[in-house]
Amino acid sequence: MSIEVRDIYKQFGNFVALDNVSLAFSSGQLTALLGPSGCGKTTLLRIIAGLESADRGTVLLEGEDASDIHVRERQVGFVFQHYALFRHLNVFENVAFGLRVKPRKQRPSEANIRKKVRALLELVQLDWLADRLPAQLSGGQRQRIALARALAVEPRVLLLDEPFGALDAKVRKELRRWLRRLHDELHITSIFVTHDQEEALEVSDSVVLMNQGHVEQIGAPQEVYQHPATPFVYGFLGAVNYFHGRIEEGRVRLDDTLLHADAAPEAASLTAGASVTAFVRPHELGIAPEDNANTVGVAARITRILGFGALARIELVGLSADAQHFEVEMSRDQLAAQGLSEGQNVRLTPSRIKVFERECDSVLLAGAGI
Amino acid sequence: MARRYKNVLPGFPLTLGYTLVYLSLVILIPLTAVFIKAADLSPSQFWAVVSAPRVVASYKVSFGLSLAAAAINSVFGLMLAWSLVRYSFPGKKLIDALVDLPFALPTAVAGIALTALYAGNGWLGRFLETPGVKLAALWLRLGGSAETAEYLAGFGVKVAYTPLGILVALIFIGLPFVVRTVQPILEDLDTELEEAAASLGARRWQTFRHVLLPILLPALLTGFALAFARAVGEYGSVIFIAGNIPMVSEITPLMIITKLEQYDYVGATAVAAVMLLLSFVLLLLVNILQAWTSRRIRRGR
Numbered sequence: 001m002s003i004e005v006r007d008i009y010k011q012f013g014n015f016v017a018l019d020n021v022s023l024a025f026s027s028g029q030l031t032a033l034l035g036p037s038g039c040g041k042t043t044l045l046r047i048i049a050g051l052e053s054a055d056r057g058t059v060l061l062e063g064e065d066a067s068d069i070h071v072r073e074r075q076v077g078f079v080f081q082h083y084a085l086f087r088h089l090n091v092f093e094n095v096a097f098g099l100r101v102k103p104r105k106q107r108p109s110e111a112n113i114r115k116k117v118r119a120l121l122e123l124v125q126l127d128w129l130a131d132r133l134p135a136q137l138s139g140g141q142r143q144r145i146a147l148a149r150a151l152a153v154e155p156r157v158l159l160l161d162e163p164f165g166a167l168d169a170k171v172r173k174e175l176r177r178w179l180r181r182l183h184d185e186l187h188i189t190s191i192f193v194t195h196d197q198e199e200a201l202e203v204s205d206s207v208v209l210m211n212q213g214h215v216e217q218i219g220a221p222q223e224v225y226q227h228p229a230t231p232f233v234y235g236f237l238g239a240v241n242y243f244h245g246r247i248e249e250g251r252v253r254l255d256d257t258l259l260h261a262d263a264a265p266e267a268a269s270l271t272a273g274a275s276v277t278a279f280v281r282p283h284e285l286g287i288a289p290e291d292n293a294n295t296v297g298v299a300a301r302i303t304r305i306l307g308f309g310a311l312a313r314i315e316l317v318g319l320s321a322d323a324q325h326f327e328v329e330m331s332r333d334q335l336a337a338q339g340l341s342e343g344q345n346v347r348l349t350p351s352r353i354k355v356f357e358r359e360c361d362s363v364l365l366a367g368a369g370i
Numbered sequence: 371m372a373r374r375y376k377n378v379l380p381g382f383p384l385t386l387g388y389t390l391v392y393l394s395l396v397i398l399i400p401l402t403a404v405f406i407k408a409a410d411l412s413p414s415q416f417w418a419v420v421s422a423p424r425v426v427a428s429y430k431v432s433f434g435l436s437l438a439a440a441a442i443n444s445v446f447g448l449m450l451a452w453s454l455v456r457y458s459f460p461g462k463k464l465i466d467a468l469v470d471l472p473f474a475l476p477t478a479v480a481g482i483a484l485t486a487l488y489a490g491n492g493w494l495g496r497f498l499e500t501p502g503v504k505l506a507a508l509w510l511r512l513g514g515s516a517e518t519a520e521y522l523a524g525f526g527v528k529v530a531y532t533p534l535g536i537l538v539a540l541i542f543i544g545l546p547f548v549v550r551t552v553q554p555i556l557e558d559l560d561t562e563l564e565e566a567a568a569s570l571g572a573r574r575w576q577t578f579r580h581v582l583l584p585i586l587l588p589a590l591l592t593g594f595a596l597a598f599a600r601a602v603g604e605y606g607s608v609i610f611i612a613g614n615i616p617m618v619s620e621i622t623p624l625m626i627i628t629k630l631e632q633y634d635y636v637g638a639t640a641v642a643a644v645m646l647l648l649s650f651v652l653l654l655l656v657n658i659l660q661a662w663t664s665r666r667i668r669r670g671r
Binding site for chain 2 (some may be wrong): 071073088102
């Protein structure tokens with residue numbers, strides 16, 4: 001079923017949580033609402049569910065205005081970050097709850113309830129836990145039960161509020177894959193809220209990036225990662241190095257040096273002299289030895305080399321007055337070949353940059369946590 | 371050498387010793403004295419004293435009305451706690467403070483205030499006792515028949531100097547117990563549980579019955595037990611409003627006082643012993659029920 005929200009506006013006291021947000025979620029897709037905390041993503045999800053009401057705007061479920069429909073009649077499955085399982089009921093009764101509270105006429109027979117709950121518990125692969133109480137389960141198991149409980153009433157849409165937020169890293173990764181498989185099986189229109197960009201990119205069909213009550217970008221995971229529309233998106237989707245400078249002959253000039261030798265197509269479209277910020281991902285930043293003849297690149301000193309895993313991470317500090325912090329990623333082989341060591345002075349040259357014109361970037365950057 | 375410090379929390383012998391001495395002096399010895407004194411009577415004499423019709427009537431009044439008051443307080447105390455926890459409204463702090471007033475107020479003050487209020491000429495009693503008379507007068511003036519007027523004149527509720535008045539006093543003094551035991555549990559209760567129930571299609575009363583009540587029940591029972599215990603022992607506030615009519619509105623503590631005033635010390639202790647036993651049994655039952663429900667909840671915590 002399709003979900004659409006139009007011009008949703010919501011304010012808590014003086015804080016504007018959602019500022020005229022309009023979005024359409026296509027049927028059968030798994031969409032991630034991604035953003036830093038306080039960006040309004042959970043509020044939007046709760047408004048779609050009917051747990052919160054918008055000050056202005058409409059929620060359309062399958063083209064019908066659902067704004068005035070109570071949560072219990074909206075037929076939405078909602079999964080909470082902290083599970084919200086009924087602790088005095090065992091797993092079976094938790095899943096059966098939605099069926100048992102149906103009006104007598106719609107309520108399935110006891111045998112059908114049993115059959116259905118069994119089937120759902122098998123779907124979430126926890127049928128052997130039917131008699132346990134929630135307290136006897138692990139976090140991951142609880143969240144799967146919460147999902148089975150939400151699915152029991154055959155919701156038209158599934159809404160998940162930071163479903164893996166309370167779990168530890170390893171379980172989170174497992175559950176992510178599991179959720180994706182489950183969605184491929186059921187094809188129920190689903191929206192899940194997360195602040196973890198890796199989770200959003202890995203699980204979803206499409207990602208909605210939000211910041212300060214606005215939608216920053218919508219797109220497939222691949223698309224938003226490779227073509228971020230705003231500095232905020234660029235910064236939020238991964239680690240980033242940034243350089244403030246001016247455009248000069250299709251290149252970015254910092255105070256005393258050029259950032260890169262060859263003209264970048266990104267920068268070419270901007271007028272000369274424009275104030276810009278260039279963004280470079282850690283793996284797209286190269287390290288060249290310090291050389292008096294070489295005036296391209298940013299002078300920096302290596303402060304720390306972290307070499308675990310396939311990639312080595314190198315932390316550097318700029319030699320200019322503001323002592324900016326940089327981060328470079330390279331393979332361990334390359335690290336060995338270049339013979340870099342801590343305390344060494346080097347020059348940083350990007351292999352690929354993304355340039356945004358600077359307007360009110362301080363605000364945007366603050367949101368991205370840079 | 372033996373290890374001297376087995377426990378990191380010191381002071382166990384001292385505190386336990388102090389507790390036992392204190393408990394003995396303040397509670398156990400006086401209670402035992404009741405039974406020893408009562409044992410001065412032979413079994414048949416004892417039975418004659420405690421099963422006298424007037425005394426039996428007072429048991430019914432005391433225990434029946436205490437149970438009723440505790441039950442009423444459980445319902446309205448829960449409501450009061452709910453509105454104090456869940457909503458914010460002007461004067462909330464004041465109401466929250468007022469709840470404790472029955473704890474602090476000398477019970478005699480409460481008794482006098484309630485009596486003044488509910489007596490036939492009191493602010494409330496005036497409207498409760500004789501609304502029928504006014505109605506009948508109006509009926510006659512409108513040209514109605516005398517028989518109907520007579521019927522109408524019979525309407526009215528007499529509160530002061532009846533068991534109903536005792537109930538009012540017992541509700542008054544028992545209210546804070548329920549509110550104060552339920553309040554912390556309600557504060558801890560996650561609204562997500564209710565939201566989850568609603569999203570699963572549960573109506574409001576279903577959510578209350580199947581989600582909230584099972585969680586609140588142990589605290590509610592504790593509040594009930596405390597309110598009941600307080601009501602059974604209440605003397606000061608009841609004595610003024612009860613009217614103390616033999617067989618109708620005499621409470622058991624009054625029977626004890628009456629016997630004491632007649633220098634019938636043994637008889638007084640006999641009644642006291644029965645009261646002690648009855649209270650103990652009832653509280654034990656409530657506690658067993660409470661332990662059972664809280665175990666059911668806590669298993670799921």
